[in-house]
Amino acid sequence: MHQTLNKLYNVQLQFQTTLFPHIKQELGFLTKLQQKFIEVLEISQIDSFIPYIGKRACRPTKSRMALARCFLAKAVYNMATTEILIERLRSDLSLRRLCGYEKLEQLPSQPTFSRAFDEFSKSRLAELVHKNIISEYLGEQLIGHVSRDSTAINAREKPLKKPKKEDAPKKRGRPKKGEERPKQPTRLEQQAQGMTIHAMLSDLPIHCDIGTKKNSKGYKSSWQGYKLHIDSSDTGIPITCVLTSASVHDSQVALPLATITSQRVTNLYDLMDAAYDSPIIKEHSQSLGHVPIIDERPKRGQKSEVELELKAKRNANYKTSQMIRYNHRSSVERVNGRLKDEFNGRMLRVKGPTKVMSHLMFGIVALTVDQLMKFLE
16 A cells, blocks of 8 residues: 555645646636546546547547546536536536637537447446556555445336246156256356356346345335446445346356456455355355455344344444454445445436446546545545
8 A cells, every 4th residue: 555655645746736736827726626637637547548540531530538538527527417518518618628628619519429428338448447547556555355245226218128938837846766857057156167257247137127125224125227336445446346237136246346356456355245145255255365254144044043143242242353344344335325426326317238337437437536535635
């Protein structure tokens, strides 16, 4: 972490001594949001990820660098729609110039914004930028705890219609003595048999559908859309994100998430709630050199005994080292909340998993930079 702080300190020093004074001479007073937007632009280096198009025989395209900056501004300023973004760019001279438009006439139309966003989604621009930030500032650091969880993403699109079930064959009776019937392996078991990361991610459903889960008070709630699965460091920085259908169980994404995270950073502990309570997930975490700390799910007939034991521990103020470490898992909950409340994660207006993931990842990029800069406060 010492190297990360040195890098961030040097970046902040450059902001305070060179960049901000120069921009203030050009634009005048800078608000906190404008300063945050400049920090996101400088640390993300999103301009370097835009491919050079060059001379083309067809009509020249609008500057994709400026458009990419606009979508980052949309996340930083927590704007719900592209219409609001365009209106803000028309009225806010400072923001318009920060995005790369010197004149009002240079602003592209809304269809141009839509085409550019489609290109960024297909090229996974925001995901590449986020991966580079993690590699640059956390790749060489030792992280204590990685917390794993998912959050519901509401979408304004119709869920995919499931194919009608064919007439089920007649139910077979009990097997004969000595007869062994093959058991269909679960998705988690198939992943543990040596699937590659690409194969595991390709096997996960990503279409819009209906998801259901219990909230913190024990009541079931449903939503229509997707799930964003996040691995977060104990400092509240999102390291890896995977988007799936809303109905996908959290445990089915644990193995690809853990594998990708282990390739990006080095951590010691994996913190997960009871949804990940599986021996396969524990073994996979241990194979990566991590210590899994998972909230155990009471087995059938043991719920009352487990509740009594937990109540007795609370009354006696008894805490093990694993129980204390498990409290760090709240960091991923704060990441989920900040993404939705501050960085446009709740206001989803695009359709399709590719565009939904791109929209969320622009917010993740802004959140990651903002959380990195909080180290210096």
